[in-house]
Amino acid sequence: MNYSDTIVALATASGAGAVAIIRISGSDATTIADGVFRSVTKNKSLLKQNSHTLHLGHIVDEKRIIDEVLVSIFKNPKSYTGEDVVEIQCHGSIYIQQEIIQLLLRKGCRMADAGEFTLRAFLNGKLDLSQAEAVADLISSDNEASHQIAMQQMRGGFSSEIAKLREELLNFASLIELELDFAEEDVEFADRTQFRDLIERITFVLKRLIDSFAVGNVIKNGIPVAIVGEPNVGKSTLLNALLNEERAIVSDIAGTTRDTIEDELIIEGIGFRFIDTAGIRDTKDVVEGIGIKKTFEKIEQAQVVLYLFDAVQFVDNPEAFIVEIEKIKNKYPLKPLLIVPNKIDKISDEGVSNLKSVLDTIKNSKYILLSAKQSIGVDDLKNQLLSFVNTGALRNNETIVTNTRHYDALLKAFENIKKVQYGLVSNLSSDLMAIDIREALYHFGLITGQVSNDELLGNIFANFCIGK
Structure with missing residues (x-):
């Protein structure tokens, strides 16, 4: 691909x-724009204008005026791309947009690829x-938390941390490599105590970054919460109450919800994707049975399981509900389970007190009346859901990893650093440690782009929108 x-x-x-903005970038950007622009100021040429200036005029095709526009000029290297960049702000008619773009293509521009x-x-x-x-993450951010993480990464918070570790490791790697050139003299240029301290520090940072992915991934993609329970316990009513709209059909007829219904709610900047599922029960209805099967599939995909039941029925037969709660806990031991007795307005104060007493006996679980x-x-339910998300890192402005590619590279770098650490403890020869150090440096470089190839870049930028 020609990038010149x-x-x-x-x-x-x-x-x-x-309005619409048409962006041009490249060595001939100003020349091409000047050829189709006629300023309201007589004889003004864009080629003679300073960088970061605005100019009012018209885009013309020979003698035909296409539109009145504002043109912004950004001269290299002080532009987004580092090249000469011209941005044409025109009226937002699709016809006008296409006419200007087609004109610029005829004058020598090429249509940009995705993310180019x-x-x-x-x-x-x-x-x-x-x-x-x-x-790309900033463009696609749809809540405060994902926006904050993307902004931090775009400002270089994550990459500067990785670059610093890579530079320090590279310095020691150079000394280790130098030792290999003097292997017969049996000398050590790299201070092993300092090297051991560096490896321990790198291990600590890598582990923190790797662990942050669990939080970062759900913040970026939203936290799926499955609302499960028997038919007619109020799952759809709860979804409507959370969203503050009639999203799901509510009926006294058991089995009304036969398919999963999903919608998203932002709670204090964190996206939660609520999934209203079909009621779990034995049924001969084929369609309802398919819905129940999907319910279990959604529970597998969820980060949090919200088990809803009828508080009135619980008071009458608490043992049966305890059995069901334990079944869900045993089947999904790694998922946070929130127990939610619904319809508490229909039971007495004594019933509420008894309900709490029974639920307090269930270990490793939380409940909301x-x-x-x-x-x-x-x-209270919203606050409890927020407590399942570790947002402390966001409040402390710590680096959070949200990108799967970065996570994979960090895991591989961590594996190699652990091998180096083992080599130091075991007094392995420098040539063996040098191999693992090179591999760790390679994976650090993949994150920041100090190591890259056309295939990697193609995969990353193919997911961008065309104009960015």
Whole structure:
């Protein structure tokens, strides 16, 4: 692929709008734009204008005026891509957008590939690879937490931490490699005590970053919460209460919900994806049976299981519900289980007290008393769900890993660092440790882009939108 030519693309969302921005980048960007721009100021040439300036005029095709526009000029290297960049702000008509883009293509531009502007920014040293990937995460962020993480990564918080570790390890790697050149003299250039301290520090940081992925991944993609229970206990009513809208059909007829219904709610900046499932019971209804099968599939996919039951029925026969709760706990031991007795407005104060006494005996579980219909306990439920997410790292502005590619590279780097650590303890020869150090450096480099190839870059930037 030729990355020295001049590219063009629509930088704003496709479709009609009030305004649209068409972005041009490359060595001929200003020349091509100047050829189709006529300023309201007589004889003004874009080629003679300073960087970071705005100019009012018209885009013309020969004598035909296409639109009145504002043109922004950004001269290299002080631009997003590190090249000359021109942005044309025109009216948002789809016809106008296409006419301007087609004109620029005829004048020598090439249509940009997905993510090519950001790719050029990476290739020209304006961003490292992890920062470039954060651009896509920022565009797709749909809640406060994912936005905060993407902004931190785009500012270089994650990559600077990795780059610093890589640089220190590289310095010691050079000394280890030097020892190999003087193997016959049996000398040590790398201080083993300092090297051991560095490896321990790298191990600590890598483990923290790897552990953060569990939080980062669910924050980025939303936390799936399965609402499960027997038919007609208020699962759909609870979903509607959480979302504050009539999202699910509510009926006194058991088995009304025959398929899973999903919707998302942002609670204090964290996205939760609630899944209203079909009621679990023995049934001969084929369609309802398929829905119940899907319920168990959704429980497998969920991060949190919310077990809802009728508080009135519980008071009458608590033993049966305890058995069901224990079944779910045993079947999904690694998933947080939140026990939610519903319809507490229909039982007496004494019944509520007895209910609490029984639920307090269930170990390793939490419960919230609820009346979905009366919206009693809904806020307590939201707070409890938030407690399942470790947002302390967000509050402390710590680095959180959200990218699967970064997570995989960190795991492999950690494995190699542990081998180096073992080599130091076991007094292995420098040549054996050097192999593991090189591998760790390689995986560090993959994260920031100091090690890259066309296939890797193609996979990353193919997921970007065209104008970015």
